[in-house]
Amino acid sequence: MHFTGKRRTVVLLFAGLLFAVAAALGTALGLSLAANQNTRNMDEIMASRPAIPSRLLDINGELITEFFSDEKRDIIPITSLPENQIYALLTREDAPFYKHTGVSIGGLVRAVINNALYVITNKGYFSGFSTLTMQVAGARHADRTDISVSRKLKEIWWSYQLERRFTKEEILEQYLNSVYFGHNTYGVEAASQFFFGHSAVENSPAEAVMLVIQLAGSGLYSPIIKPDAARGRQREILNQMVSAGHISPEEADTSFNNYWSNFDWSRSASDSPYFNRLANDKAPYFSEYIRTNIEQYLFGQQDIYRDGYTIHTTLNLDFQREADKEVSQGLIQWNQSYRYDRDTKTDYASSDLVQTIDLISLVFNIPEIRVAGAQEKRRAEEYFENKLAPVMDMMAMTFGLTDLKSLTTITYKKTRSNTRMNNVETALITLGNDNGYILAMIGGSEFNRNNQFNRAMDAKVMPGSAFKPLYYSAAISSGIVTPATRIYDSPRVFISPDGTPYVPGNYAGRWAGYVLVRDALARSLNIPALTVLEKIGFDAAISRSAALLGITDPQEIGETFDRVYPLGLGTLSIAPIRLARAYATIANRGRAVEPIAIRYIEDRDGNIIVNPERELRESQEKRDIQIMSPQAAFIMTSMLQTTVARGTLAYARRTVDGFDGMPIAGKTGTTQNWTDAWTMGFSPYYTTAIWIGFDKRGNSLGRYQTGATSTGPVWARYMKAIHKDLPRIDFPRPETGIVEVRIDKRTGMLPDDDTPEDQLRDEIFIAGTEPKTRSNMAAFEKDRDEEQIIKISVDSSLTNLNDDGSSSAAFTRDLFSELGLDPLYLDGGSSPNRTNNGSDNSSNTSSILD
Incomplete structure (x- = not known):
């Protein structure tokens, strides 16, 4: 039903009067209930x-970050806040706060009159009459989205309950620590940290006012979204504080000018504690x-x-x-190193290989291997991403071309994805x-x-040689290997339990000849490492490695460790x-x-x-x-x-x-x-x-x-x-169980009378595993190559692989040739990286870059 003219005025006046009477009755009811109602649940409710x-927090108590969802809130006691923060709030929200008992009767009557005049004449403004106490009561005990009279009556009743049970300061503290200040900040401390970058304890009068004007909601006076509107409203409230005697005119002017002279105009409307958490996370x-x-x-x-x-x-x-x-x-x-290496390879391929491959493609009619077309496509994509997409993006935003914007968005996502996948x-x-x-x-x-x-x-990534110490430790524990164990470093075949042959190389393709285990590990030599693995066996190596890595589930152990020799060079994923x-x-x-x-x-x-x-x-x-x-x-x-x-x-x-x-x-x-x-x-x-x-x-x-x-x-x-x-x-x-012995570092044995001084080394051993025999260089030189040849030649695993009936040694020689390794090493030839006396003569640069 629609009323016009005098009838409309009468109806509205009657409705306003009815609301005032209802509110008065509610007030009386609240006073009565407050005097007589059992409030035993008030503490629980509050x-x-x-x-x-x-x-x-880190180990020293320093803040790393905070976890919050849509609310950012920090609790601060009322006693820590500056007076101007309280004055700004009361000036803006509830000037008679310390005079009323939860409900302002004068405010109620004023609101009824203002609202009636606004509806009747479309002049003035629509106003509420909620006090700070009512806002606390409503936030905790009523549905604030409900605009009915019953909700207001409930707020009034709870307001009297709060005033009866708590002090004014406690109600203010509840309010300031719970109210929403915009930009996903709740409470005066979180809001101050967000807007000003410091605690509310330090707020100036201008900053205090800037916070309370955010209570209008919807970003009406956000200094980030609407700085001009915020500036005007801030000045208005400061003037009101001056008129109320809370601050002097000089304080108002100084704080106002300081605020805007230091204002950060670069902040974005999308700023919020939630989105800024990652940036501030240490x-x-x-x-x-x-x-x-x-x-x-x-x-x-x-x-x-x-x-x-x-x-x-x-x-x-x-x-x-x-x-x-x-x-x-x-x-x-x-x-930089990755991109330089990639570009160098690309340049070489483009200048030296592409034309040849394309020529083969044309001569033999093999379009699948044609490269030039793919290069042209890639160059076109790069031109679009770097030159055209930014222009199209600007046009899309200027003219609202949704389809065009979608196209550039897809391009940017693809570019970001490719960049991420190709970044170290x-x-x-x-x-x-x-x-x-x-x-x-x-x-x-x-x-x-x-x-x-x-x-x-x-x-899950491969550790490479960083894995070697794990099974080396099993070998040391068993006593099968010591730091002075002598191992021959030269090309050889390792046969895995499944019969698969494996011929590893060393970094830079060089060989050290005889080397002690301590030096082999330090230089990350592969043949000695796999020889250690061979000596202790896969069971012991895998058991120790799994224990060190903290892998206890048998299924996970089986999935992690392949029982093949490449495992010894770190081909597992951890x-x-x-x-x-x-x-x-x-x-x-x-x-x-x-x-x-x-x-x-x-x-x-x-x-x-x-x-x-x-x-x-x-x-x-x-x-x-x-x-x-x-x-x-x-x-x-x-x-x-x-x-x-x-x-x-x-x-x-x-x-x-x-x-x-x-x-x-x-x-x-x-x-x-x-x-x-x-x-x-x-x-x-x-x-x-x-x-x-x-x-x-x-x-x-x-x-x-x-x-x-x-x-x-x-x-x-x-x-x-x-x-x-x-x-x-x-x-x-350890206090016991370790012995230190001087050895001949060429042989790993005790030195003899002819051992040169520069070939002596003090070595440590688990007690009982130290060497007992002295060096014999004549025997050492005779045995150094034969030992490795015999080991390969008599390996029964290799014999089983010879389908044509040829000898194991012949098979091994053929396998080395196919792999591009010099069979000379199988015939007892000297390693190019050692002298005839068996000592290491390799260059440091080539042998240690693992």
């Missing part, structure tokens, strides 16, 4: 506190790891986004900042040797919406965290290290509700897992120190001019065609793993981009930085 984010890969794994500790209805937990973690942000700095610098160099990716993880603390974590080249995969924890765990266990005197990220969790009141570290320590004490003896671990540590001193990590050590006396052990790893590069290493304090490679398999980092030359220097700079303030300590030597 205890329903506002949602606040959970805070992630360790995003670590934070995301915590977020996705915390549910195992918090059961039931707990919500990390709203329940305000404090999560105390193991991360050390000082280490994290060093890691971020060094890896970022490394990524620049790694990507990386991972870094640092563990505490004695406690398993995850102290630093990098899971990729850059954490963003398109690159959140945590390669440090979840990637996550960096597992390899870091293995090396940390060696550093921890052979006692199992289990990585941990969360120490304990507190609720919003500071009560410890979960203590993962205590639970882990109790479990470790019960299980008491000693993977290898302290003696074997000490010898492995010593051998890996040799890698840093004069092996594949010597170059990295020299780039940082040493580690200031801190003992460091480590190993590098590089996979075939320079696809992956690793550096693993530890001190008596910490273990760090660094990996680089690609998400897209098949890419190459570039020629000679090895663990020694690429990740090695980055690892060395980082390790030196995190140890700079620590006292120098040695790796702990």
Whole structure:
């Protein structure tokens, strides 16, 4: 029904009067109920506190990030806020707050009159009469979307209840910590941090006013979205504060001018705490790891986004900042090397090969191999992406051409995807040797919406030679091999249990001849490594490796470790965290290290509700897992120190001019065609793993981009930085079970009277495994080649492979020829990299770049 003229006026006046009477009755009812109603549930009702984010702290108590969903809120006591924040709020929202008892009768009458006049005359404004107390009551005990009289009556009743039970200051604190200030911020502290970058404790009068005018909602006075409107409204409220005597005119002018002279005009309308969290997160890969794994500790209805937990973690942000700095610098160099190598290959192919291939395609009518057409297509795509797409994008936005915008969007997505797949990716993880603390974590080249995969924890990549120490440790433990065991490094065939022959090579295709195990590991020689694997067998090697990596499930062990000889060169796929765990266990005197990220969790009141570290320590004490003896671990540590001193990590050590006396052990790893590069290493304090490679398999980092030359220097700079303030300590030597013996380093035996001084070395052994016989150079020179020839010739596995009845030796010779290896080595010929007395004469550069 539609009323016009006088009838409309009468109806509206009657409705307004009826509302006023209802409100008055409600007020009277509220007063009566407030005097007599049993309020035993008031404390329980008010205890329903506002949602606040959970805070992630590092090991020193520094904030890493906060977890929140659509609300960003921090609680601050009213006593910490400046007076001008309270005055600004009361000036804008509820000037008679300290005079009324929850409901302003004058405000109610004024609202009825103003609203009636607005409806009747279309002049004036539509106003409400909610006090701050009513707003708190309505937010907690009424549906604010309901505009009925019954909702207002409920607010009035609860307002009197609140005023009767709580002080004015407590009501103000409830209000300021719960009200919405726009841009997904709830509460005055979170809003101040978002808008001004500092705590509400520091708010000037102009900043205090800027916050309270956000209460109008819908971004009407957002300084980010509508700075001109915000400026005018801010000045208006400041003037009102001056008129009310809260601040002086000079204070109002000074704070107003300071605010706008320092205003950041570059902020975007899309800014919000939720979208800015990643930018402010000091360790995003670590934070995301915590977020996705915390549910195992918090059961039931707990919500990390709203329940305000404090999560105390193991991360050390000082280490994290060093890691971020060094890896970022490394990524620049790694990507430059990759692109240079790629472009060099492309240029060569384009200039020397394409024309020949296309000619063959035309002559023999093989269109599938034609290259020029594909090149032209690629050049056209690059021109479209770089030249046309930006112009089309601008036209689409200017003229609203949706289809055109969709086309450019697809192009940009494809470009980003291709770029990401062809960028060098990386991972870094640092563990505490004695406690398993995850102290630093990098899971990729850059954490963003398109690159959140945590390669440090979840990637499955080949470790290359960085895997060798795991099964070397089994050989040392067994006593079958010692650091002084002599192994012949020359081309040979290894036959896997399934009968598959395998002929590995060394980096740069060179051979060392006789070499001691300590030096073979330091120089990452492949033939000696597989010979060690052969000596101990696959069962022992896989058992030890799985234990060190923390793989206990039999099915996973079977899927991870192929029982073939390439396994010994690191062809399995594992996550960096597992390899870091293995090396940390060696550093921890052979006692199992289990990585941990969360120490304990507190609720919003500071009560410890979960203590993962205590639970882990109790479990470790019960299980008491000693993977290898302290003696074997000490010898492995010593051998890996040799890698840093004069092996594949010597170059990295020299780039940082040493580690200031801190003992460091480590190993590098590089996979075939320079696809992956690793550096693993530890001190008596910490273990760090660094990996680089690609998400897209098949890419190459570039020629000679090895663990020694690429990740090695980055690892060395980082390790030196995190140890700079620590006292120098040695790796702990077992009190018993280790003996030190002087040996002839040519033979690994005890020296004889003719051993030159420069061929002597002090070596350590597990007691009982030290050499007992003295060197005999005449016998050594006679046996050095025959020993290897006989071993190959009499191998029954090879005999079974000869379908034509030829001898094993002949088969081996033919196989070596097919593989492009010189059969001369099978006939006892001298290795080109050693002198006739058996000592190593290879160049350091070619032999250590693994």
